[in-house]
Amino acid sequence: MTTADPNRRIERAEIEDTSLLAFYRDMNAPERRTFWACAAGWALDGMDFMIYPLVIGTIIALWKVDAASAGLAGTVTLLASAIGGWLGGYLSDHIGRVRTLQITIIWFSFFSLVCAVVQNFDQLLIARAVLGLGFGGEWAAGAVLMGEAIRPQYRGRAVGSVQSGWAVGWGLAVLSQAILFSVLPAETAWRWMFVIGALPALLVFYIRRSVTEPEIAAEARAKQAASGDRPAIWEIFSGPVLKTTILASLMATGCQGGYYAVTFWVPQFLTKERHLSIVGSTGYLSTLIIGSFIGYLVGAWLADRIGRRNLFLIFSIGAMAVVLLYTQLPLTNEILWVLGFPLGFFASGYFSGIGAFLTELYPTRLRGSGQGFCYNFGRGIGALFPFLVGALSATTSLANAIAMFAVVAYALFFIAAFALPETRGRVLHAD
DSSP: OOOOOTTSOOOBOOOOOOOTTHHHHTOOHHHHHHHHHHHHHHHHHHHHHHHHHHHHHHHHHHHTOOHHHHHHHHHHHHHHHHHHHHHHHHHHHHHOHHHHHHHHHHHHHHHHHHHTTOOSHHHHHHHHHHHHHHHHHHHHHHHHHHHHHSOGGGHHHHHHHHHTHHHHHHHHHHHHHHHHHHHSOHHHHHHHHHHHTTGGGGHHHHHHHHOOOOHHHHHHHHHHHHHTOOOOTTGGGSGGGHHHHHHHHHHHHHHHHHHHHHHTTHHHHHHHTSOOOTTTTHHHHHHHHHHHHHHHHHHHHHHHHTOHHHHHHHHHHHHHHHHHHHHHSOOOHHHHHHHHHHHHHHHHHTHHHHHHHHHHHSOHHHHHHHHHHHHHHHHHHHTHHHHHHHHHTTTSOHHHHHHHHHHHHHHHHHHHHHHSOOOTTBOOOOO
């Protein structure tokens, strides 16, 4: 077994032009095709995930499901995505980033269609769990693909801009909800939401025709094939990378636990505790989504401007503060609508630095496995938060439950990020 040399000098590229769109102006055609393929993948990934939180109120009413059980379906999806992400990352180290991306997109698209035809909550729970395997694998393969395809001086902005596709997908889900629940009865509209979630499968045709494997990944696999030294799935838990794996996993747990505690339950918070209708809550969610989209773009710019760690430290503090304001003060609905923007901004913007940061922490031979495991370990543990928030809301208000788990998660995010090294501009090698 071969691991990267811990004494190897770390090369860093000089970041001269820090404007947000500099990376796109300098992209060649293959880089731009990869950028748009991954951006579309993230958008459709986000749409697929956010469909369930948007229809959770309807599911609870139609099938008489309690809040904890309804939250469990979200938790199971994320737990399965943790396994899928690790396996998807490992697979991308062995068969390639592009091929793995195609497989995972087809997988979660098909099982979104299965969700549309289930006949009871237990069937939905199983379908969401199986969907989660592809959901996690798609992020792992796409994040590594983008991180390796983009030059180091632009990596933070490029990967972060792709991450903004999640907000676009979230917006598409909310728009679909507003339209479908306006023209169809609720007991039918929620099924059509999941049908729309199968659309990502169409993206595979574009990827097959237009996206190529990063040279650095192809070179690394060629070296492994020649030497017979294939990385083992447990190699990220040994040698000099073990500390990195532990800290990065804790960081990913904090950032995703906070995000899911907030975004999974905010739609229900608005309808249950603020007494808004499903259609009436659309404007509030739109403000939250716009804040998220701007947060992703600003986070992408800051990741290269001030560094990955500073981005995480600033945004974790901002997220804690806004969550407490949003949930704990007796605000009018009008003020709550305004606060949706900073809530979305701080609760989402730090994700723009995560993909590039994890890419830069690992050597190429372990990048898919390491990045896939850490991010999706965090997703798996963070997956407990929707369930725990739902369970705690049985004994206190939903607002209190959201605030409690979000603050704990963001504090963990801050501490772990502080303990990890800065990686801005790091040059990658085929090691």
